[in-house]
Structures are given as C-alpha cells and as structure tokens.
Amino acid sequence: MPPYLPQTADDQQVMLETIGFQSVEQLFEDIPAEHRYPELNLPQAASELEILDELYGMALKNSTTGCFATFIGAGAYNHFVPSAVPYLAGRGEFVTAYTPYQPEVSQGTLQAIFEYQSMVAELTGMEVVNASHYDGATSMAEAAIMSINVSRGKRRKIVVSPSVHPQYRQVLRTYLPGEQVEITGDEDLSTGLDDLKAMLDENTACLIVQNPDFFGQLLEVDDLAETVHESGALLVVVANPIHSLGLFKPPGDYGADIVVAEGQPLGAGLNFGGPYLGIFASNMKYVRQMPGRLVGETVDTEGKRGYVLTLSPREQHIRREKATSNICTNQGLVALIAGMYLAYLGKSGIKEVAELCYHRAHYAAKEIDKLENYKVISPGPFFNEFVVQCPQPVEEINKILLEKGILGGYDLESDYSEAKNQMLVCVTELNDRAQIDKLVTVLSEIA
Amino acid sequence: MRKQLEALIFELSSPGRKAFTLPGLDVPETDLPESYTRDQPNLPEVSELDFVRHYTHLSQMNFSIDTVFYPLGSCTMKYNPKVNERAASIEGLTHVHPLQPEATVQGSLELMYKLQEALKEISGFSAISLQPAAGAHGEFAGVLIMRAYHESRGDEKRTKILIPDSAHGTNPASSAMSGFSVVEIPSDERGNVDLEALKQECDSTVVGLMLTNPNTLGLFEEQVLEVCETIHACGGLVYGDGANLNALLGITKPADQGIDVMHFNLHKTFTTPHGGGGPGCGPVGVTEELAPFLPGPYSINEGDTYRLDMPEKSIGRLKSFCGNYGMFIRAYTYIRMMGPDGLRSVAENAVLNANYLKAKVSPFFPVAVDRTCMHEFVSHGDVPGTDVIALDVAKRLLDYGHHSPTNYFPLIVHDALMIEPTETESKETLDNFAEALEKIHQEAHEEPELLHSAPHITPVYRLDEATAARKPVLCYKG
Numbered sequence: 018m019p020p021y022l023p024q025t026a027d028d029q030q031v032m033l034e035t036i037g038f039q040s041v042e043q044l045f046e047d048i049p050a051e052h053r054y055p056e057l058n059l060p061q062a063a064s065e066l067e068i069l070d071e072l073y074g075m076a077l078k079n080s081t082t083g084c085f086a087t088f089i090g091a092g093a094y095n096h097f098v099p100s101a102v103p104y105l106a107g108r109g110e111f112v113t114a115y116t117p118y119q120p121e122v123s124q125g126t127l128q129a130i131f132e133y134q135s136m137v138a139e140l141t142g143m144e145v146v147n148a149s150h151y152d153g154a155t156s157m158a159e160a161a162i163m164s165i166n167v168s169r170g171k172r173r174k175i176v177v178s179p180s181v182h183p184q185y186r187q188v189l190r191t192y193l194p195g196e197q198v199e200i201t202g203d204e205d206l207s208t209g210l211d212d213l214k215a216m217l218d219e220n221t222a223c224l225i226v227q228n229p230d231f232f233g234q235l236l237e238v239d240d241l242a243e244t245v246h247e248s249g250a251l252l253v254v255v256a257n258p259i260h261s262l263g264l265f266k267p268p269g270d271y272g273a274d275i276v277v278a279e280g281q282p283l284g285a286g287l288n289f290g291g292p293y294l295g296i297f298a299s300n301m302k303y304v305r306q307m308p309g310r311l312v313g314e315t316v317d318t319e320g321k322r323g324y325v326l327t328l329s330p331r332e333q334h335i336r337r338e339k340a341t342s343n344i345c346t347n348q349g350l351v352a353l354i355a356g357m358y359l360a361y362l363g364k365s366g367i368k369e370v371a372e373l374c375y376h377r378a379h380y381a382a383k384e385i386d387k388l389e390n391y392k393v394i395s396p397g398p399f400f401n402e403f404v405v406q407c408p409q410p411v412e413e414i415n416k417i418l419l420e421k422g423i424l425g426g427y428d429l430e431s432d433y434s435e436a437k438n439q440m441l442v443c444v445t446e447l448n449d450r451a452q453i454d455k456l457v458t459v460l461s462e463i464a
Numbered sequence: 465m466r467k468q469l470e471a472l473i474f475e476l477s478s479p480g481r482k483a484f485t486l487p488g489l490d491v492p493e494t495d496l497p498e499s500y501t502r503d504q505p506n507l508p509e510v511s512e513l514d515f516v517r518h519y520t521h522l523s524q525m526n527f528s529i530d531t532v533f534y535p536l537g538s539c540t541m542k543y544n545p546k547v548n549e550r551a552a553s554i555e556g557l558t559h560v561h562p563l564q565p566e567a568t569v570q571g572s573l574e575l576m577y578k579l580q581e582a583l584k585e586i587s588g589f590s591a592i593s594l595q596p597a598a599g600a601h602g603e604f605a606g607v608l609i610m611r612a613y614h615e616s617r618g619d620e621k622r623t624k625i626l627i628p629d630s631a632h633g634t635n636p637a638s639s640a641m642s643g644f645s646v647v648e649i650p651s652d653e654r655g656n657v658d659l660e661a662l663k664q665e666c667d668s669t670v671v672g673l674m675l676t677n678p679n680t681l682g683l684f685e686e687q688v689l690e691v692c693e694t695i696h697a698c699g700g701l702v703y704g705d706g707a708n709l710n711a712l713l714g715i716t717k718p719a720d721q722g723i724d725v726m727h728f729n730l731h732k733t734f735t736t737p738h739g740g741g742g743p744g745c746g747p748v749g750v751t752e753e754l755a756p757f758l759p760g761p762y763s764i765n766e767g768d769t770y771r772l773d774m775p776e777k778s779i780g781r782l783k784s785f786c787g788n789y790g791m792f793i794r795a796y797t798y799i800r801m802m803g804p805d806g807l808r809s810v811a812e813n814a815v816l817n818a819n820y821l822k823a824k825v826s827p828f829f830p831v832a833v834d835r836t837c838m839h840e841f842v843s844h845g846d847v848p849g850t851d852v853i854a855l856d857v858a859k860r861l862l863d864y865g866h867h868s869p870t871n872y873f874p875l876i877v878h879d880a881l882m883i884e885p886t887e888t889e890s891k892e893t894l895d896n897f898a899e900a901l902e903k904i905h906q907e908a909h910e911e912p913e914l915l916h917s918a919p920h921i922t923p924v925y926r927l928d929e930a931t932a933a934r935k936p937v938l939c940y941k942g
Contacts, residue, residue, distance in 0.1 A: 019806030021543050021735075023890035024813050032820040032891060041812045044819060044836055045715055047684040052720040054808075058585055062803025065547050069554075072797070076556020078571030083559040092784055093562050099484060101512055103553075109530030110523035113544050116741040118536075119868050121859070121922040122465065125526035126740035129519070132473050135939035139505040145938050148741065151597035154784040162641075184784040191759070191780035194608065197643055235500050266502045279784075289572045290562030290785025291597065292743035304936065310741070315932035318917075321469060323924035327932040333600070333637035334873070338646045343637035346598040346731065349741025360473045361515055364507045366484040373486060380491035398497040415565060427563055450490040 019062065082287060082424065086452040090402050090443025091231070091427035092153070092182050093290065094258050094282040096370070097447055099361050102284045106354045116310075116346065120325045126349065127324035131312045133356030140262045140359065140367070141276045142269020143298035147309035149352040150295025150344065153279030154185040157225065157255055158192035159297065159308045159342055160275040164223035164251045165198065166306050166341060172222035172250065176213055179203040180230035181255055183432040189225075206433050210236065217248035223275070227255035228268065232429075232441065233395060233402030235265060242272025251275060258282055259296065260445075261400040263371030275299045284358030285351050294351040305331060308342030370446050374401040377453060378444035384457045385442070390464035394439070401445060404429065407438045408464050414440070421459045423452075466524035467923055473518055474940050477508035483515050506942070525923050526740070527867045533893050535821075537840045537870035537882025538632070538680055540710050540732035542814075547801065548735060548794035557793055562785035566771050573770035576763035576786065579796045580747075583728060586799075586807070587706075588717030589749030593758040593775075595787040599707055602727025602746030603638040603674070605759050606703045608779040609725050609750060610672045611642055612757045613701065616777060622700070626665055626673040628657050630681055630874045635674045635705060644671055651876060655681040655833035657691055666694055672701035675723070678708045680874040680882070681833055682818065682840035692722025701725065701754075709733045710886070711815055711838035714808030725750045734795035745791035761786065813887035814839045817894060821885050824898035828905040829857070832877040840884035842877050845869075847908035854879035856915035857904055859926065863919050864900035 018025075024032075029041065038044060045053060063071075087095045106112075110125060117123030134146040150156040161175045175193070177186055177200060186203055193200060202213050202224075213224060224245050228236040245252040254268035256278040268276045280294030281287075299307055305328065313327035333340040362370060378401040386393040390408035407414055411428035418425040426443065429436035444453065510518070527534065534541035552558070560572055580592040596602035607625065614622045625639040628649045636646045647665050652658040657675070673695045677685045685691060692702045704718050704726030710733045712718070718726050730736045730745035738744070750758060759782045761772035772786070802810065815838050822831060822841040829843035845854025858868035858881065870882040885894055907914050919925070 019802055019809050021545060021888050022806075022809055022813050023888070024816070028891045029813075029816060032816055036819045036823045038819075041816055044812070044815045045684075047686050047836065048712075048716045049689055049721070052716045054715065055588070055717050055720065057714045057804035057807065059582055059804045059807070060800065062806050063800055065801065068547070068797055068800045069551065071800070072551050072554055072557065072575075072793070075571035075575050076554050078574065079556050079560050080564065080568035081556055081559040082561060083555050087561065089561050089563055091563055095561065101483070101516055105516065105519040105523070107549065108520070108523040110526040110528045111740055112549075112737045113529035113541075114526045114740040115534065115536055115539055115541060115738050115867075118870075119527070119858070119862065120927050121919050121924055122527035122862050122867065123525075123740070124469075124923050125522035125524065128470065128472070128525070129522050130741075131938075132940070135472075135474065136505075136507055138939045139507060151601060151743075151788075152783050152785075155597070155601075155782070182784070184781060187781040188783060191608070191782055192641075194611070194779070195643065235497070262502070262505070264496065264502065265500045267505075270502065286558055287561050288558050289560040289569065289789040291783075291788040292790050293784070301936075304938070311936070311938055313932040314937040315928045317924040317927050319925055321924050323927045325927050325929050325932050327929065327936060327938075330933075333633040335633070336637075337633045338636035338640040340633070340637040340640070343600045343604055343634050343641050344598070345600045345632075345634050346738070346742040346744035348597075348739075348743045350737075350739030351743055353740065357515075357519060360508050360510065360518075361483045361512075362507070363477075363482055363484070363509045364504050365482060365509070366486070367507060368504055369484075369486055373489065375496070376489055376493050377491050379494035383494075398500060412565075419565070419568065424561065424564060424568070446486065449487065453491070 085422055085424045086448065086455065087424045088426050088442050088456060089424055091441055092279060093287055094445060095287060095447050096282050096445055098284050098286060102354060102357045102361060106357060111353060112350065117326060124323060127312050129353050129356055131324050133352045134312060136356055136359040137296055137298060140267065141256060141298045142267030143276050144300045145304050146298045147307055147311050149347040149349060150297050150309060151348060152293040152295045153257060153277060154188040156277035156295035156297045157185050158189045160253045160277050161189055161193060161223060163275060163306050163308060167251060167303060168222050172220050174199045174221045175223060176202040176216045176221055177225040178213055179206045179208050180232060181225055181227040182231050206435055214244045217245060217250055219249060221248055221250040223251040223253045225253040227257060229261050229400045232404050233399040235398045235400065238271045260371050260374060263367040264375060280355045283355035285354055292348055292351050294348050294355055306341060309344055309347060373446040374444060377448055381444050381453045385460060388461050388464060391460060402441055402443045405440045405442055407440055410438055411440045414463055417463055418459055423456055423459060465921060466521060469923055470521040472940055473508045476510050476514050476518060479509055481509045481511050483510060483512040532865055532867055533889060533897055534867040535869050535883050535885050536867060537884040538707055540884060540886055542735060542886035543888035544735050544737040545798060548797050551797040552790045552793040570770055573763045575796055576792055577765050577770055579792050580762060582799045583747060583749060586713060587726060587749045588719030590752040591755035591758055592747055592749045593760060593762045594747045594792055595759045595782050596727060596746035596748055597783055597788050598742060598744035599727055599729045599746045600634040600638060601782060602748045603634055604641055605748045605782055606725045606727055607638050607642040609754055609757045610701045610703065612779050613754055614671060621669055622671045623669050625671050629876050630679050631674060631676055654835065655683040656685050656687055659687055659690060662691065663694055666698040668699060670698050670700035672703050674703045674705060676705035676707060678711050678838035681842050682837040683833060683835055684838055688721045707732060708839060711811055713811040714804060715811045719751060725754055730791050730795040735798045736791040736794040743788045743791060745788045810887050817885045817887060817889060821883060821894045821898060825901055828902055829881060840882060843881045844879050845871060845881035846879040847905060850908045850912055852908040852912055852915050854881055860904050860915045860918040861900060863921050866897050866900060
C-alpha cells in the first residue's frame with residue numbers, strides 16, 4: 018500500500034458497495050476511453066530513507082553558504098535566523114492551514130499577519146501593509162499596475178531608474194507587455210535622479226526608484242516626492258535590502274506613496290531563490306486600489322476583538338476580471354516568519370543588526386580600497402553593499418575565491434555591459450572580521 | 465482549540481526586554497551619515513519565552529490539516545508528509561544563494577530538472593517552467609504565453625478569452641491583467657461547458673478558453689475532446705487550470721485531451737503545505753509548439769551538467785530567481801515517495817472517497833448535479849423549510865471539530881458547499897463527518913438557533929466583517 022493512503026482493501030470494498038460500483042476503474046468512465054490509464058514512466062516508489070539519501074547526494078553537489086564565506090547579495094541576503102523563529106513557524110497549525118477564509122478557526126494566522134502588517138508599517142513608515150506578494154519583484158510590478166489604476170488608467174507611463182534591480186525591471190516588463198504601457202528611464206545606466214525627474218509628465222503614473230539602490234547607494238531623496246507629486250504621479254520606492262530600514266530613513270518619511278521590498282532577509286533564508294516575500298505598503302488614501310489580501314481588526318457578536326480578511330471587494334474571488342490583481346495564494350507563511358523575525362529582534366535588535374552590517378561593510382570597503390589594484394567606486398554613503406573595480410573579470414576572480422572557501426560578490430557585468438570588472442560586494446552580520454580579512458588577503462594575491 | 469484570546473505582541477512589550485543576542489563589533493566603527501538616519505521603529509520588546517508562548521498560543525487558535533479534517537473544496541487539503549519538511553531543510557539545499565555560479569549549484573539544478581521531467585510525464589506536456597509562485601501566477605503565465613503565441617504569428621486581432629461560469633475568479637482576473645476581455649460561457653444541466661454556447665463565441669477573435677477539468681462542480685468535462693477541437697478550429701488555444709489535477713494523476717494526461725498549456729498547483733496536488741495562505745507553487749506546462757514561450761529560467765542538462773536557460777521566445781521573467789524552490793524540493797520528494805503506482809492510487813482513492821462521501825451526505829444536502837464526481841462534489845447547503853443557510857451549516861461544522869467546506873462557490877450553485885475529502889482521509893473520518901452533517905440537518909429543524917449562533921467552541925464568535933470593511937483598522941495603533 019502506498020504511503021499516506023489509509024484505505025484498506027476492505028474499506029474500498031465497502032465504499033464501492035455503498036455507491037453501487039463494481040470497481041474503482043468504473044469511477045472514471047467519463048474520461049475518454051482512449052486516454053484512460055496511460056503509462057506513467059516515472060521512477061518506482063522508494064522508501065523515506067532512500068529518498069533522503071538521494072537528496073543528501075544532490076546537496077553534496079552544492080557549495081553552500083554554510084561552508085563558504087559569502088559576500089554575494091544583489092537581492093537575496095545571507096542573514097542569521099534566530100532558532101526560535103523556524104521552530105515556531107514550523108508548527109503544523111501554521112504550516113498546514115489554508116488561507117483564513119473561516120476566521121473563527123484561523124485567528125492564529127490572522128492575528129499573526131495583522132502583527133506582521135503593523136510591524137512592517139513601522140519599519141517602512143507607511144500606513145497600510147498587505148499580507149504579501151510572491152517576492153520583491155512581483156510587488157514592484159503590482160505597484161506599477163496600482164499606480165496606473167490610481168490614475169483610473171489615464172496615465173500610462175512608468176519611469177523606472179536603471180539602478181533598480183535588473184530582474185525586477187525584467188519582471189515589470191513581463192507584467193506589462195505590449196504597447197499599452199510605456200516603461201522608460203532605465204535604458205542608460207548614467208541616467209540619474211535629476212534625469213528621471215525630467216522625464217515625469219502628465220502621462221506618468223509613477224516613478225520607481227530603489228533605495229539603497231542596486232549598487233548599495235543611499236539616494237538623496239530630499240525633494241524627490243515633491244517633484245513626483247507635482248507631476249501628479251506616485252513615488253514607488255523599492256526598499257532593498259530591507260535591513261537598511263533598521264538604520265536609515267524609511268520611505269514613508271520622505272513621501273513615498275507605495276513601498277515594496279524583498280522580505281526574504283527577515284528570517285526566510287536563501288533557499289536558492291524562494292520562497293521569498295513580497296512586501297507591499299501604501300497609505301490609507303489608496304487602500305481601495307491596493308492589490309493583495311489585508312487583515313483587519315473587528316469585533317465578534319459579543320464585542321470581543323478578532324481579525325478577518327477585509328476589503329475583499331478589491332479581490333479576484335469577488336470582482337473577477339475587475340479585481341485590482343489576480344493574486345490569491347500569496348506567501349503567508351513567509352510573512353508570518355518575517356513578523357516573527359521582527360518581533361524577536363524588536364526595537365533595538367533590528368538597529369543593532371543593521372549597525373553590524375554597516376560597520377563591517379565599511380571596514381571591508383576600506384580594506385579593499387587600500388589594495389593596489391582594486392578600487393571601491395561607490396561614490397556616496399552606502400549601507401552594506403558596495404562596488405569594487407577589479408583588475409580582472411569578476412568571473413575569474415570568483416573562481417579563485419571559491420578555491421579559497423569564499424563565495425565572491427555579484428558580477429555586475431552580467432547585467433550592465435558598462436560595468437566591466439565590477440563586483441558588487443555584500444557584507445552582513447554573518448561576515449566577521451576574520452572572513453573579511455581573508456577576502457582582502459586573497460584579493461591582494463590575485464592582483 | 466484554544467478558547468482564550470491572545471494579546472497582541474505589542475501589548476506584551478516592555479521597554480528594555482529583548483530576545484536576540486548578537487556578536488560584538490569586531491571592526492572599527494564608521495560614522496553614520498546623519499542626514500540619512502532614522503528614529504527607531506516602534507517594534508515590540510519581548511523576552512524569548514514571551515515570544516515562544518505568544519506564537520504557540522496563536523498556533524493553537526488555528527484549525528489545520530495536522531489537527532482536523534479540512535474538506536475545503538478545490539483546495540486539496542491533503543496530508544502534508546513530514547519527510548517533505550525534513551527534505552526542504554537539508555542545509556546543502558537551503559543554504560544556497562540564487563546567484564551563485566552554476567558550477568556551485570549543480571545539486572539544486574539537478575533537482576529542478578528532475579522535477580520538470582516528472583511533471584512532463586505526469587501531464588503529457590513537452591516542457592515545464594517551475595517559475596510561477598502560485599496558481600494564479602501560473603495562470604497569468606499561461607495567458608501571456610497564449611498572447612505571445614498569437615503575436616508571433618502576426619495574429620493580433622485576438623482579444624477575448626472564453627471562461628466557463630463555474631471558473632475560479634483568478635481566471636478572469638489573470639485574463640484582464642493580460643489586457644484581454646472576458647466572455648463567460650454558461651454550463652449545461654450536466655455541469656459541462658455548454659458546447660452550443662461555446663460554438664457561438666468561437667471566431668477569429670478568440671485567444672483561447674480557460675478550462676478547469678475536473679471543473680469546480682467536481683465533474684469531468686464529458687465533451688472535453690470536442691471542446692478542445694472547437695477552440696482549435698477557430699485558431700484559439702486551450703488553457704487548463706490544473707487546480708483539480710489530483711483526480712487525474714496516472715488516470716489521464718491533460719495534454720492528451722487537447723490542452724495546450726496548464727498550470728500545476730504543487731501546494732494542492734503534490735503535498736507542499738499551504739502555510740495559511742502560501743507559499744504555493746504554480747509551474748506551467750506546455751505543448752511543443754508553445755515551449756519557446758515559457759517563462760524562465762528553467763533547468764536544462766548537457767551531459768553531466770545542468771544549467772539555467774531562458775526559452776528562445778520567452779514571455780520573460782515572472783519573478784526574481786528560479787521560483788519557490790523550497791516547494792520544488794517537497795514536491796519532488798512526494799513524487800519519489802509515491803512512484804507511478806502510488807500516484808495513480810492517489811487519484812483513485814481521492815475519487816472513491818469523494819463519491820462515498822457524496823452518497824453519505826446527499827440525502828441531507830442534495831448535490832447540485834448528480835453524476836459520478838471526481839475528487840469533490842458540490843451540495844446545496846441550505847435546509848429547505850427552515851431559515852438555515854449554507855453559512856450556518858459551515859459554521860456549525862466547526863463545533864463538531866471539522867473545518868468547513870468551501871462555501872458560496874462555485875457561484876452558479878445557490879448555497880454551495882463544495883466538499884473535497886482528498887485521498888488521505890480514512891473511511892472513519894468520512895463517516896464521522898457525514899454523521900455531523902446529518903446531526904446538523906436535524907438541528908436545523910429542531911434547534912436552528914444553535915446553527916445561527918455557531919461556532920461556539922472557537923476563541924471568537926462570528927465576526928463583524930461589515931464594520932471591518934467600513935472602518936478599516938489594518939495595523940496596531942498603540
């Protein structure tokens with residue numbers, strides 16, 4: 018008998034008799050006979066221990082961040098996850114529940130998501146946070162769609178900075194194909210904030226910037242929102258890496274209308290790219306145009322506080338083709354994890370982790386910049402990622418680093434042809450001084 | 465289930481308390497650029513024990529598959545094997561950065577490749593992309609693929625997508641996101657797509673049809689071959705919504721029926737847990753003709769090595785990196801555990817369980833269309849002769865320790881209760897559930913107030929959703 022199936026032969030017999038059938042095959046007579054019971058050419062079933070062995074074998078073919086000093090970020094960040102977080106997030110009552118459609122038996126999930134919304138609102142400086150999107154990139158694409166919807170479809174130009182994560186801009190173009198919407202601003206890496214401001218016009222739905230940007234730079238945002246709002250457009254800020262908000266001004270403070278971010282660094286682990294967490298925040302003014310699920314507070318028939326999914330007339334199961342988005346299943350458990358991570362670190366912890374990232378990254382940048390053939394070319398203040406001009410192609414350098422137990426930084430040339438021999442280096446609280454010193458030493462030997 | 469309410473984490477906070485520990489600073493400090501810094505965010509301050517009790521209490525306020533029967537129609541709430549969780553936490557697979565050099569992630573790419581191959585074999589499609597993160601995301605991919613296909617042929621007058629009236633709301637929403645108009649096709653009295661109505665809409669402006677099969681009434685489309693032929697004859701494509709694939713594993717391959725593109729729900733059919741609202745995973749499969757348009761990247765193999773590749777005319781990236789990788793590991797583990805015969809038994813027992821439960825339940829709550837069902841069936845949940853409606857029955861079931869079926873969907877059935885038992889439930893559980901429904905039916909006549917005021921065993925009674933929407937409180941204000 019295959020695993021997980023409790024029906025004994027006797028059970029099946031009784032059940033068939035109850036429904037008046039002779040055989041199980043008879044249940045499938047609505048299916049065209051010529052396409053019934055095809056051959057299924059898959060490996061035969063194996064036992065649990067054999068399958069785990071197979072997977073351990075695959076795992077051995079990977080080089081992991083557990084064994085290598087890791088200096089790669091570029092949208093996915095290697096942070097420490099406190100033990101209590103996965104322990105609690107792994108509880109079956111959270112893991113094996115569905116979307117909380119029956120609120121009376123889903124208060125655990127609903128309250129946890131309400132708390133997540135509240136903590137991320139604090140972190141981003143915004144008024145409303147939804148219950149999640151698939152990842153930072155899809156959040157950003159949905160933010161662009163929402164901006165168009167806020168203009169009632171009249172504004173159909175999206176201005177996006179070239180220093181927004183390259184994959185995010187690719188996803189934006191997948192989400193908005195064809196000629197219905199013009200996506201511009203990111204054709205040339207030299208396009209700065211002032212150039213982007215000059216592109217805003219009466220047809221612009223939003224300006225999208227990333228802060229810190231893909232190269233790690235903190236933007237000068239003083240009059241940015243004002244300029245964007247003067248043109249009647251919305252300001253969308255991609256707040257990556259999210260830990261920067263432990264130290265630096267949140268987008269809500271400088272006038273952002275929509276804030277999106279990759280929530281993966283908040284306890285989700287790297288997992289070769291997913292599941293991650295799309296953070297999506299805005300203000301009450303726009304709440305009815307927001308995509309995604311929202312948890313709200315209410316009371317029960319006796320006046321006791323409780324939580325429900327709310328404002329659902331925005332959503333596909335009610336509005337069908339008129340919905341603000343098609344999203345249904347989101348990344349609920351990862352949002353729960355991010356809420357746990359923020360609660361665990363708390364007010365001082367999020368700042369202290371960010372400080373550790375900041376100081377170690379700046380130490381690394383100074384030490385690398387001292388090397389004869391390397392130069393840190395990040396022009397302004399940065400958080401924990403910076404760009405190094407290297408003497409050789411980054412791919413070559415990374416091969417040598419790997420032999421020395423180091424996963425080197427991201428090769429910027431793979432996205433920007435002008436960024437020849439430029440490495441984006443990321444430093445987090447998991448890179449101690451010994452790791453950084455080793456990186457510097459190995460780099461000096463390569464030059 | 466915990467009956468007592470739990471304070472918000474903010475209300476447990478006390479200044480100066482903390483749970484975390486961090487290493488000390490081992491490098492010289494660098495001045496912070498002051499004009500960029502912020503005031504501390506007002507996050508809670510709790511001890512680790514406060515933290516652990518808080519989330520443990522919250523978990524005890526949930527129903528889940530691990531604790532109760534969860535017959536939520538169209539959601540395939542089957543048992544989530546624990547080996548999946550162990551597999552998905554193997555450090556050699558989790559501690560991997562998505563932008564590492566391909567030579568350093570050969571194991572991860574091998575698993576992706578093997579999962580793609582397994583899904584091809586199960587569905588009959590020629591190519592698979594694992595990238596979409598959920599069912600609706602896979603649907604969106606499918607509609608974009610249909611769009612790209614027609615555009616590549618210079619066939620640009622196609623603007624409408626046909627969708628049966630029994631479809632999930634995500635179908636029309638995904639179509640609209642892709643810039644197409646939606647035409648709803650009625651169902652006939654046997655619960656199938658109304659073929660005559662379909663034919664009337666078939667012309668040179670049809671992008672395609674979005675077909676859920678088995679459909680949301682739990683019925684196999686009896687004329688599926690003709691439906692697909694009709695669409696193909698007018699130059700359109702057929703999109704298969706794979707939400708209900710559980711009924712068909714090893715029984716029939718969707719591609720053989722004439723489906724051109726379909727998404728899978730790994731979080732339904734292939735036992736990756738639903739997580740209280742995700743993460744899901746919605747891979748998309750296509751015929752050979754549509755393979756160049758798949759989203760990417762996907763994993764390909766060249767001799768002994770694997771690498772990521774973008775299909776030639778790809779619709780592009782649908783999200784960053786490769787997809788919800790943790791779900792790939794779980795689904796792969798499940799497929800290997802079951803093998804071909806096990807997967808076939810899954811479908812057989814899912815359908816047997818549903819038909820058995822239908823026979824037990826229908827004397828009290830009659831089914832909307834009385835045919836042999838597949839993995840689920842839809843009953844009318846009201847009780848004629850009383851003022852009890854489906855919502856009351858759904859809420860009262862909670863008191864009996866069962867999660868409610870999906871209610872008020874599909875929209876074409878009044879007072880719908882959509883019941884999907886799945887294959888992992890025993891005959892005893894089904895009998896128990898049917899008995900509860902029989903008792904509730906009796907209560908509806910004798911003590912209807914018990915139903916109107918249900919549920920009673922839960923931490924809160926029925927919640928005021930109207931006020932929640934009218935005066936939204938969406939975060940803690942202190």
